[in-house]
Amino acid sequence: MDTALYLTRRLLQAVAVILIVTVVVFCLLHALPGGPARGILGPQATAQQIAAFNHQQGLDRPLPVQYVYYLRTLLQGDLGTSYTLNEAVSRLIEQRLPKTLVLTVLSALVGLTLAIPLGMWQAVRRNKAVDYAVTTLSFVAYSTPVYFLGLLLILLFTQTLRWFPSQAPQGDTLAQVFADPAALVLPVVTGAASMIAVFSRYMRAATLENLDEDYVRTARAGGSRPGAVLWRHVFRNSLTPVIAMLGYYVPVLFGGALVVEQLFNYPGMGLLFWSAAQSSDYPVLLGCVLVISVATVIGTLLADVVQRIVDPRVRTERT
Amino acid sequence: SRDSINYALPANFTPNWILPIGTPAHLNTNNISIANTLWEPLVAYDGSTGKIAWNKAGSLATAADFAADNKSVTITLGDRHWSDGKPVTSADVKFWFDLIKANKTEWAGYNPGKAPDNWTSFKTVDDRHFTLTFDKAYNPQWMLANELSLINPLPQHVWDKEGDAKKDWTYLNDAAKNISGYASNPLWKTISGPYAVKSFSTAGKVVLTANKKYDGGEKPGIGTVNLLPFTTADAEKNALRSGSVDYGYIEATDLDQKEQFTSQGYAVKPWSGWAITYMPYNFENPAMGAVFKQLYARQAVQRSIDQTSLAKVVFNGTAVPGFGPIPQGQSSDFLSPVQKSNPYPFSTDAARQLLTDHGWTEQGGVMTCTEPAKCGEGIAKGTKFEMQVLSQSGSTVTDNMMSAIQSSLSKTGIKFAIKTAPVNSVLSQTPPCTASQSICKWQLSFFGTAGSWYFNAFPTGDSLFQSKGGSNFGGYSNAGVDTLISASTTSSSNQAIQDYSAALAKDLPVIWLPEPVYQISVIRSGLGGFSQDSLANFHPAQWKWTS
Amino acid sequence: MTAVLQNAPVLEPVAGYRLPLRRFLRNRLAVAGLVVVVLFLLFCFAGPLIHSTDQTHTDLTQVNLAPGGAHLLGTDAVGHDELGRLMYGGKVSLLVGLASGILATVIGTLWGAVAGYAGGWVDAVMMRIVDAGIAIPALFILLVVSAITTPDTLGLIVVLGLVSWLVPSRLVRAETLTLKSRDYVLTLRAIGGGHGRAIGRHILPNSVSTIVVAATFQVADAILLVAYVSYLGLGVQPPSTDWGGMLSAGLTAAYSGRWWLIVPPGLAIILVVCAFNAIGDGLRDAFDVRGRG
């Protein structure tokens, strides 16, 4: 199939997916009993204040009308205004998203650059002592709940050894965040840990599978050294399933970011989402879900496109 | 750091409002505290001096003279100036008054029938004197504490751009919607309080700097005040442990680590709130409403709750048992002896007795109504004493308390199911309702991890326990109590409110629970010269480095 | 010829599972994992018979006791015997983890296999649904569900199963896409073999390593997720509990030196999740024909 055609089709589908997401999320949100007003305005609020709030936010209108209205403002690039934070949702996201991206992208990069070679190395050393050791380690890293791991790291590195600060960089701008690399260490490590564990497992499995392929034998017969066989052939063939996984990993990364942000006092998207959920701040909640879903859709799309680039077979599939 | 202080804001709170007037969504305790350090209130009726009283040093008014009939008050303003040098005059108060009058439904402090509805007129006597007239006679202490304390003189000469109260309201509120302008907008430069905003980040960090032009009685003691936001209490505690916070907090469960903090040069001081804590019954609930309406049933429930042990064990001794509608953490003239002495002490045996006396028999571990005639009106045969609470999530202490309550209730034969949700969700899902509404399925509600209800200085129960009261979630209704409540606000003696205290302690409109402290503060030694305001506001101007 | 056949035991078709089992048993890590899981199952389900404790009532006179004496692992903040609680909470964790992990894997596998196999617009529609599902943060769904109902253990299993089947379905679909054009599937189709058979006999067995890895990740994830949702208020409610709930409650005592509230549930989670991962790995290798020998 033509790449251009494919891309257009996928993009259209992506838009459809986002649309489904907004409908589902919107409906779910408004299916919640009680509505947000009482929670937002507090126990002392009067019935009038609640009614006024509902009217002002359009919550007293029928759901389809509200949805259409929401969609219309959305198309104008307006995500609404937070009920509680006194900010436009788009501004909030603008402030928080980059911070979370710094964290997740760094964690993902650190995680992947370690996980991929690690997984391959494990596969090559399959059933040797190192494989068992690394496997056990990655199992432990994987099975330690993130909040537990974070706490252990904080206990060890900030309270006992005092190597790193207990808080992530507190600056508002990215420049300020990057100005304090030491403070980034623990949050990034916490975020990367499970990533390393998961992806080294996937990579190990994929590599093992490919090592048994006949083409490996062919390459060896051509005099390629083990390292060359691994990097030139096995690596790329094993990478495809891992790339596919990466696309779906975006929401997991966000989920992880939430815990890391909580632990390290780093107000990013994860926390924004969390506190919006806690305080029934619908516009923010919707905005966050939208951002996360767009990111996920882009993630899967990118993963698919990269896969098409890496694996020509996917490109020419008939039907 | 002797000329600055780092104050930890409560977890998951970011300051986001500067204006002393606004909607309930914006005017929460912490935003009000910040606003009040910029624009001093007319009457600072609070707990900042150690007991709840009028703190004249922090007020713009110097005197409030009630007429003999208690139907009006004349207030005298001090000789004070705005930071731009203009004097503070009656016109500034009038400006506030007009704004609120015209926009009362949007205003956070509004309650139908109360201020400004019961203020019939504002009369300017001169630049420093004005008279407020009421619709009837009021208890002056109540009026001062609960209504006049709401007034916040505003710089009319700068803020009255439109000359129209409605438009000004909109103009000011719109201006306040731009957080990034808080430090730069000239509008916010004309202040009367001890501090000015130096920076106000959208992420929540606020830096206050002493107002050089301040001519009031509460001179700022520390040049720079940093208000720090924290994502979670744990994050805050980590910051405390690493010493980057001067005034922070811990949780009740952390109290056994007190030494760790004291050895780091901190003092640990509980900050008690002027509040009560309870679980409302939903008297309108189709399944259990009829049972809740029976006093003996409520007594059985109340007697199954061991407040003393809860306060001591679950709250690590920081909470105070509460038996009625008046806060018991502080001594006050409002508390009746009946409430104080706990009319329904803990005894699951007595509670069982109450139920078996009224036609309930334990079946399979749960009390079941077997003699409907004795059970009471509307309780069918076979009704099981099973109730569900929707409880605030996110606090270990609350979870533990609920477990303990569940356990002791089960000893009485009452099944108590717990469901948890974020506090906002609890509030939304347990509103006042009528039996036919689908939202009326809730039975018990708990939103009091840090205290259910914070009172104004005068602890009236008007919106709480009055029939159809705005915050009377469970639909409690008792004509006798209604009378006592209105008496407490109008009569000038404290007997009325004591009677009210006694009546509700006996009638159990809700399940009374121990009152936790507002927070357990951890304060760097050397920081002193202030009391923690039980109305839960903070007053940076009172903070001083003493050593 | 028939005479030859009657005594031809070697012709017995080797059942698909016999060899994998043998190979699985050769993987030491996997066997260790299996042992750990079995021990924990015994501990949680048979343990209370030996060490019976009251886990439905609190005892405020016995809180936060250090290990020793009557309470081998001490007591928690409301006076439950910690050892007994570990058994009690483990039941929920293991049950919910296993059941919802398996549920998610089953749904995901079937969905992915059908979508990948059917191809065309069926695939597109099914996968867009999955995409949308993945794109909606699970946290959001959990929050909404928790606001609407309080699930019991069964409900929890269903809810967790329903939020976590998406990734396995994508993995299986990808696998199916490559497998369905293999010659052995084509051969089957050419002789009129049904789609069910193609999926059931070739595509699923050949994706078994993917599925098994996904399943064990799912089980492990579900145990972690139960821990997470307890925190959100969707978890099991007292007097019931689970390891995750115990751990997050215990963590508040991290600085108080009450390690017995943290280490046992933390260790239990880590051990069990590790064990499931090891088992998954062993199964993967066991089912992997290519790695034979």
Added chain:
Amino acid sequence: MTVLEIEDLGVTFSTDTGEVAAVRDVSLFVRPGETLALVGESGSGKSTVALAAMGLLPVSARVSGRISVDGTQVVGAGEAELAGLRGRTVSMVFQEPATALDPLTRVGAQIAEVVRNHRPVSRAEAARAAVELLRRVGIPEPERRASAFPFQLSGGQRQRVVIAMAIANSPALLIADEPTTALDVTVQAEILDLLRALAADSGTGVLLVTHNMGVVADFADRVAVMLEGRVVETGPVEEVLLRPSHEYTRRLLAAVPRLAVSEPEGAEVRAKDTGAQAEPAGGATVVELRDVSVRFGRGRRTVTALGDVSLTVRAGETVGLVGESGSGKSTAARVALGLVRPDRGSVALFGSDLARTRGRARRSLLSGVGVVLQDPVASLDARMSVAECVAEPLRVHRRRMSAGERRARVAEVLELVRLPRELAARGPRELSGGQRQRVSLARALVLEPRLLVADEPTSALDVSVQRTVLEVITELQAELGFACLFVSHDLAVVQEFAQRVVVMRSGSVEEEGPTMTTLLRPRTEYTRRLIAAVPVPDPVLQRRRRASLGLEATA
């Protein structure tokens, strides 16, 4: 001087079902510039010997004895040492080209990699060398094909890529395991010429594993015959082929199919033997392709695999589909089976349009079809045992059959294709190439089909087994009267076995007609060339033919 010296080689595989002693006490040697042909029964251990010489046996293999390649000990050598050897001193062409190439790397790059492994040349030079090699192995448009991925090539094209990789550095020893099985005869001839030139120019010694006696006769200097893991006979090619001493060798040679046209003396006899000359039985039409076109890919890369092909197979008749590699034979077979939907044209199976039948009707329609796809590795599910693979059609169409009956039936067909019983429990990956192919065939026959579509069903079989298998099919056909579409590039086999033959050339039918007529008196130059290129299994005769062909070609 030897480039390869094998002494007392023993190889044992350990499998889940027990030990398999694949090779026992084998001793061989190859001198520079010399070709040793290793022939023998399918499953006798030829590929195992070849892999052992490369040091590429799977880890489940235990090796004893000594192997020295150009003076270096291979058994027990380290991977680094072997890597230095492989691709330069010794290189190998693998038996099954379908899976031998990295699916994600362009074929040009894969060849270039081998070049650069041993020669200090730049990337661009290596790429040029790769194109040159592709040209040498006879791939048309090598510049374009160099940037193709393996899946875009036909079976024969892939095999030629593997050959190109093997000869990239003019190795001292070339091990070729059935290098020409997937190739049509003309290309086969070219490849053999190429290898011969290599031997002559660079003194490359060749260990040629093959079952094609014509190739042996054409190419080998000496022959070693293997049977059940042992070498039973060695000697110069004339010696072994013309005066075999071992009983098995004699049997083997007797089974060699001969193309009638090249040996007019014997043709008549054979033709009579098999009844191939009989007029096509006027049976009902079983498969009919009408004006079928198939295109792969889109845009610039479009390949027209079939263009307006029409083809009919009747009940009781065998139609041979021949033609050069990449001419669309497999595609036509797949179209007939409904596996590839034609872009244009229609396909009728037993008189009904396959594309329009559904459900039960489709099932019963297809229940009469037996299928052997070209690539035996890929067409067996590695996860099933041999017995399960063969039993699968029974499970699909004879659902009520008891397990016992099924087992009996499976055993029966395995016997038919001459597979030993103990293989039934093994996995397909634990078989030799020819064994796998027979499993595939057994599966096709197990249902007693009304139509057999067989794509190169015997390409990996030694002639003796091939003969038995083909005879079985013929017998069955006589008994059941099924129709057979038989794809092969082995013209001798086709001639012997098919009543009609369809000759394909780049996607269309070049010529068709009764086998004897078409193959004895071809109408087109293309067919004539195909026939002329078939080697005869008589070294003396074959050398003569080649000489005359060479003259013809240069003339």
